Every structure is written in C-alpha cells, then in structure tokens.
Amino acid sequence: MDLGELYQELILDHNKHPRNFKRVAECTHHARGDNPLCGDKLSLELVFDESGRVRDIGFQGVGCAISRASSSLMTEAVKGKTRAEVLALFDLFHRMATAPMDAEHVEMAGLGKLEAFSGVREFPMRVKCATLAWHTLHAAITEGDSLVTTE
Amino acid sequence: MTAEQSYEDAGDGLAHPFVKPFDVQKVRNDFPALHQTVHGKPLVYLDSAATSLKPSVVIDAVASVYGRDCANIHRGVHLLSARATERFEAVRTQVAEHIGASSRSEIVFTSGATSGLNLLASTLTQAHVRSGDRVLVSMMEHHSNIVPWQLACERVGAMVVPIPLDKAGALSLEAYANLLDTKPKIVAFTHVSNATGIVNPVQKIAAMARDAGALSVIDGTQAVPHLEVNVAEIGVDFYVFSSHKAYGPNGVGVVYGHKALLDALPPYQGGGDMIRNVSFSGTTFADPPTRFEAGTPNISGVIGMGVALAYLRNLGSDARVHEKSVLNYAKTRLRELPQVSLVGDSEHQVGSVSFVIEGVHPHDVGTLLDKAGVAVRVGHHCTQPLMEHFGVPATVRASFGVYSTCDDVDRLCDAVNATVAFFR
Numbered sequence: 001m002d003l004g005e006l007y008q009e010l011i012l013d014h015n016k017h018p019r020n021f022k023r024v025a026e027c028t029h030h031a032r033g034d035n036p037l038c039g040d041k042l043s044l045e046l047v048f049d050e051s052g053r054v055r056d057i058g059f060q061g062v063g064c065a066i067s068r069a070s071s072s073l074m075t076e077a078v079k080g081k082t083r084a085e086v087l088a089l090f091d092l093f094h095r096m097a098t099a100p101m102d103a104e105h106v107e108m109a110g111l112g113k114l115e116a117f118s119g120v121r122e123f124p125m126r127v128k129c130a131t132l133a134w135h136t137l138h139a140a141i142t143e144g145d146s147l148v149t150t151e
Numbered sequence: 152m153t154a155e156q157s158y159e160d161a162g163d164g165l166a167h168p169f170v171k172p173f174d175v176q177k178v179r180n181d182f183p184a185l186h187q188t189v190h191g192k193p194l195v196y197l198d199s200a201a202t203s204l205k206p207s208v209v210i211d212a213v214a215s216v217y218g219r220d221c222a223n224i225h226r227g228v229h230l231l232s233a234r235a236t237e238r239f240e241a242v243r244t245q246v247a248e249h250i251g252a253s254s255r256s257e258i259v260f261t262s263g264a265t266s267g268l269n270l271l272a273s274t275l276t277q278a279h280v281r282s283g284d285r286v287l288v289s290m291m292e293h294h295s296n297i298v299p300w301q302l303a304c305e306r307v308g309a310m311v312v313p314i315p316l317d318k319a320g321a322l323s324l325e326a327y328a329n330l331l332d333t334k335p336k337i338v339a340f341t342h343v344s345n346a347t348g349i350v351n352p353v354q355k356i357a358a359m360a361r362d363a364g365a366l367s368v369i370d371g372t373q374a375v376p377h378l379e380v381n382v383a384e385i386g387v388d389f390y391v392f393s394s395h396k397a398y399g400p401n402g403v404g405v406v407y408g409h410k411a412l413l414d415a416l417p418p419y420q421g422g423g424d425m426i427r428n429v430s431f432s433g434t435t436f437a438d439p440p441t442r443f444e445a446g447t448p449n450i451s452g453v454i455g456m457g458v459a460l461a462y463l464r465n466l467g468s469d470a471r472v473h474e475k476s477v478l479n480y481a482k483t484r485l486r487e488l489p490q491v492s493l494v495g496d497s498e499h500q501v502g503s504v505s506f507v508i509e510g511v512h513p514h515d516v517g518t519l520l521d522k523a524g525v526a527v528r529v530g531h532h533c534t535q536p537l538m539e540h541f542g543v544p545a546t547v548r549a550s551f552g553v554y555s556t557c558d559d560v561d562r563l564c565d566a567v568n569a570t571v572a573f574f575r
C-alpha cells in the first residue's frame with residue numbers, strides 16, 4: 001500500500017484548507033473528542049433546523065492530517081442531513097474504516113467523497129485518526145454534551 | 152553464557168573483544184532484530200527509548216531458562232529449582248553492584264518501572280504522608296511517576312505539587328528550592344526525561360531534598376541504558392528502572408531502596424513468598440526485599456536482565472561515547488533542516504532528541520517515516536504536562552541505543568525531508 005492511497009489529494013487538500021473550521025453560534029449539540037494516544041483534541045458543534053436537518057456544523061482543535069481532513073469532509077457530508085441519515089452515514093464510514101485489512105469487499109456505496117478514507121484500514125495505527133470526528137459527532141447527537149475518546 | 156560468568160568477565164572491562172575501539176558493526180551483529188526490512192527498506196530503529204532491541208545473549212538466556220532451568224524458585228528442593236533460584240538471586244547481587252547499592256537486600260525485583268513506582272508511591276505514602284502533606288513531582292515526569300502519586304495522595308488527603316521547568320525544559324532549581332520551603336515529605340523526579348533526553352542534576356536535587364528533610368525517589372528508566380548510575384554517589388533514597396529499555400526482557404524492573412528505609416516500609420502486595428508466617432490470628436512479613444516480591448516473579452526476565460546489564464557493562468564507556476556522538480550528530484543535522492525545531496534542546500542530554508516539523512503533525516510524520524523504514528515514536532510520550540509546557544500536542548522522538556549509527560541519522564533526515572516535501 002503506498003502513501004498516496006492513504007493521503008489522497010482530497011485529504012491533503014482538506015488538511016491544508018479545512019472546511020467548517022469554526023465555532024457554531026447557538027449550537028444545539030456539541031461534544032469533545034480526545035485521542036489519548038496522540039493527544040489530539042477535537043471540539044464539534046452543530047445546529048439542527050426546524051425540519052430536523054443539520055443546518056450548520058463546525059469543528060476546532062488540533063490533529064493530524066487524517067483527523068483534520070476527516071473532520072472537514074464529515075462536516076461537509078452531514079450538512080443538510082437528518083439525524084437518522086447522519087447515523088446511517090456514521091455506520092457506513094465506521095464499517096469502511098475498520099474493515100479487516102484482508103476484507104474482500106468493503107461497502108462504499110453512499111459514501112461519496114468519504115471514500116477517500118478507504119486507505120486507512122491498511123494503516124491500523126491510523127484508523128482512530130479517521131474515526132475520531134465521527135465518534136464525536138455520534139456522541140454529540142446521541143448523548144448531548146459529552147466527551148468521547150478513541151480508547 | 153550464564154549471568155554470573157558474563158558479569159565476572161565484565162569486571163576488568165577489558166575481557167570483551169570489542170571494547171576498544173568501539174566497533175558498532177560488531178555490536179549490530181549482536182542484535183538480530185536490526186537485520187530485517189520494513190516496507191521493503193532496511194530497518195532504521197530509532198525507538199530505543201520505548202524499548203531497546205535485545206542482543207542474542209539475552210534472547211538465549213531467556214530461552215535457556217525455559218529450555219533447561221524451568222522451575223519455580225525459592226521453594227523447590229529439586230535440582231532444577233536450585234539452579235533457577237541460583238541464577239535468579241545472582242542477578243540481585245549483580246544489579247546491586249551495577250548501580251552501586253551497598254547490599255543485595257536493597258534490590259527489589261518488580262514487573263517494571265511502572266510497578267516499581269506504584270510500589271513506592273503506595274508504601275511510602277502509607278508510611279510517611281498524612282493529610283495536608285505535600286509530595287513534589289517534576290513537570291517532566293512520565294505519567295508513571297505522576298499518576299501513582301496522585302492515587303496514593305488522594306487516599307490520604309495529601310497534595311501532589313508539580314516542580315516547574317524553565318523555558319528550555321530543564322527543572323527549575325530555583326522554583327524547586329522555594330517548593331522545598333513548604334516541607335514536602337517526598338520528592339519524585341526522573342534522572343533522564345523520556346521525551347527530551349534532558350538529564351537532571353540528580354545529585355543536587357537529591358541533596359536539596361535531603362537537606363529539606365524529604366525522601367527522594369528517582370525514576371532511572373531512561374538513565375540506566377545510557378549512563379553509569381551509582382545510587383550512593385547520587386545520594387538518593389529510592390531508584391527505579393525497567394529492564395526492557397536496557398537491552399533486557401519486558402516485564403521486569405528494579406526498585407533500589409536504602410536499607411533502613413526499605414525496612415520501615417509496609418508490604419505492597421500480599422501473597423506467597425513475601426511472608427514469614429501466615430495465621431488467621433495475624434500474619435508476619437518477610438524482610439526486604441522479599442517483603443515486596445509477592446508471588447512467582449518473572450524468573451526468565453530477571454535472568455535475562457542480568458545478562459543484558461552484563462552485556463552493557465562489557466561494552467563499557469566507549470558505548471556511551473559512541474551514543475553521545477550519534478545524538479550530537481542527529482541534533483546538528485536536524486537543526487540544519489529549516490522546517491524542524493528541536494523540543495527540549497540541552498547540553499545535558501542523552502539517548503533521545505524530540506522535534507516538531509512546521510505544518511506537519513507528528514502522527515503524519517510517524518507514518519511517512521515508517522514507510523521509509525525509519526521507526527520513531529510520535530505522540531506525547533506519556534508526558535502530557537511536559538507537552539503542555541512546550542505548547543505542543545505531540546513531538547517526534549528519535550532515540551538511540553548502542554547499535555545506532557550516523558547512517559541511521561542520515562536515513563532519518565532524508566525521510567524528514569521527504570515528509571516535508573510530501574506535505575508542501
């Protein structure tokens with residue numbers, strides 16, 4: 001597996017220019033995520049509109065290229081989605097990122113740009129970098145104000 | 152080779168064929184793990200501070216315990232048990248000599264530095280610390296020399312107070328002197344920082360503690376592999392280290408305690424071996440060191456550690472000079488790279504160099520270096536208060552052993568340059 005498959009252009013771009021790297025005024029849901037192994041910290045804020053769709057979402061914190069890009073692409077992916085759609089996407093992403101290295105088939109349909117993270121499962125030490133944002137989002141919308149860790 | 156034999160050979164420092172001049176290629180041949188490729192590239196192992204590689208003599212010694220002297224110790228009357236016990240106990244004498252303890256009864260075997268520090272935090276606090284008392288712990292400690300003190304102090308209502316560092320990451324002796332005015336009961340500090348390689352002036356820190364009436368505890372985990380350690384010269388009360396960072400097996404460590412002080416400590420864990428007499432009307436405990444060695448110890452590990460320390464002793468001071476020159480070369484080369492900043496740069500440094508690369512997170516550096524065959528540690532190195540002091544979430548740490556070379560450093564720097572280019 002070569003590095004280009006882990007660090008795809010899209011990931012490098014979102015690392016350099018993260019989207020939705022901001023605080024969200026009057027957010028309805030927020031959570032913090034820590035990766036105690038590397039000391040990375042993420043804070044996520046979002047707000048649902050009256051129809052139950054994600055109106056705005058932003059993240060802040062320090063992290064590696066994989067975790068920044070994952071946060072950034074996640075915020076783009078979930079904007080406009082309902083809570084149930086977000087949870088379904090979480091499942092899909094999580095399954096892709098944690099599929100066994102020798103898995104013959106990994107379900108990608110419906111992931112869109114998030115497919116860029118398909119390489120991480122071949123770097124077991126980096127899977128948590130990609131999933132931290134998603135776990136934090138999951139906690140924000142299922143548990144309310146909370147702190148999650150990758151451990 | 153048994154532990155005893157190799158230790159005797161080491162006595163005059165000349166018996167070993169490769170003492171002078173230091174022949175690093177010959178040393179490298181002693182370490183089988185060095186001779187492999189990772190991701191198709193020859194391995195450059197720069198993570199000895201996490202764990203050192205093991206020389207064949209150590210691997211063989213461990214195998215010989217299981218393959219021949221496989222018996223429990225201190226309890227069998229049969230020959231295998233006698234042989235295992237003899238080899239095990241010989242290491243106690245050897246360790247005492249290795250670190251300048253005055254008696255073998257001052258050497259307690261543990262399952263590692265972490266368990267040694269927990270043993271001391273728990274028993275010392277129980278014996279000497281009361282509600283409202285203070286324990287000083289430096290800000291550069293590994294979590295294993297912070298958290299056990301927090302847990303133990305919490306139990307008695309005492310306080311753990313950090314000793315601040317100066318900007319460069321060295322312990323501030325001035326702040327320390329002021330903190331000693333508050334009459335702490337115990338001062339715990341590292342000999343060498345595992346994150347920066349900075350060497351503390353341990354003799355001075357211990358003397359100041361003594362003058363203030365505090366007990367001193369040194370975490371020597373990163374010192375034993377790189378320095379000549381003499382607990383009597385340092386003047387410390389307790390000294391702890393792990394075998395696996397000093398070319399020995401995992402899961403073994405040592406607590407040195409000054410005899411009178413060890414005698415006064417309560418037991419830590421209860422069980423077999425640590426007792427004198429067990430009765431439901433009251434159990435009495437064995438004298439140190441046995442009092443602190445409940446249960447079957449890591450017999451092969453202790454014997455392997457003996458062989459490792461003998462191996463290190465055989466290499467002599469030339470190995471230390473060699474290591475220092477590789478470290479200095481690494482610092483010089485890394486300083487020349489425009490995007491690299493050293494973290495915790497000091498004249499008094501051994502074994503490790505920490506750095507960050509502008510605009511590239513250490514985790515990404517670690518993955519790219521790995522792909523280039525270069526094994527380093529990235530992260531906070533279990534020293535989060537120290538990372539906070541430097542204002543970084545994590546660093547890249549390259550650490551060295553007796554087998555490290557300037558070629559390793561060149562491969563590291565090439566990989567760092569490639570990493571910078573990749574993320575530009």
Ligand SMILES: Cc1ncc(COP(=O)(O)O)c(C=O)c1O
Nearest residue numbers: 263264265293295345372373393
């Ligand atoms: C300075 C220091 N102290 C303590 C420890 C803990 O040692 P062990 O994991 O062997 O118990 C380490 C290991 O990382 C260390 O570097």
